[in-house]
Amino acid sequence: MxxxxxxxxxxxxxxxxxxxxxxxxxxxPYWIQSIPEANSQFQRIGLWTVCFDGYMRPALYDKAYFGCYYIYYVIYDRIRDWLNPIxxxxxxxxxxxxxxxxxxxxxxxxxxxxxxxxxxxxxxxxxxxxxxxxxxxxxxxxxxxxxxxx
The missing domain is CATH 1.10.8 (Helicase, Ruva Protein; domain 3)
Structure with missing residues (x-):
């Protein structure tokens, strides 16, 4: 017993x-995180949030992404296919x-x-x-x- x-x-x-x-x-929000030595514009991504520091998608140089936002936020519509793969x-x-x-x-x-x-x-x-x-x-x-x- x-x-x-x-x-x-x-x-x-x-x-x-x-x-x-x-x-x-x-x-x-820390599923993938960039290391400081990489000097990357990508900071981190989680399941629901993503953070950038001046990221520009190749062939879309008219928009830079700054800050941390919900992954489905409207400003990410132009990079949704890259940001959210299937x-x-x-x-x-x-x-x-x-x-x-x-x-x-x-x-x-x-x-x-x-x-x-x-x-x-x-x-x-x-x-x-x-x-x-x-x-x-x-x-x-x-x-x-x-x-x-x-």
Whole structure:
């Protein structure tokens, strides 16, 4: 019985820690960041924001981009095809679904802690297991590897 309690405590900890990590990476604007030595006009990009410091797209020298804005902001319409390739849309959708499912899994686990949901309920255990599989990052890694071309 003590071993089951310890195992459940580990499940609660890792589920909560995993959700916090997933959420932080979801909202972080630092997915790719330029190093200062590069003297690049590109500063950083996240899943939802992008930052430039005087970036001009080749063949579009009439517009320079400064500052950090939402990635779908209207000023980026002219460089949308370069800024948001199809694989980034896919990553955004899978990440959004992943955060939502991970939130639901964390909610159910915390309901089990309070006793609102039975720890031995087979439906909730199946949902928790499949939710952890979905949010473990396998779809994101596979999509990133498919797009990678050396």
């Amino acid at each position: 003590m071993e089951n309690k310890r195992l459940f405590s580990c499940t609660v900890f890792f589920t909560t820690f995993g959700f916090c990590s997933n959420f932080i990476s979801f909202v972080s 694989w980034l849309y896919t990553i955004q959708v899978t990440s959004s679904c992943g955060v939502l499912v991970h939130f639901l899994v964390t909610f159910i686990v915390l309901c089990q802690v309070t006793g609102a949901v039975s720890k031995s309920d087979l439906k909730s255990l199946k949902f928790i297991a499949s939710g952890h599989f979905f949010t473990s990052g396998h779809p994101k890694v596979i999509l990133a590897l498919l797009e990678y071309r050396p």
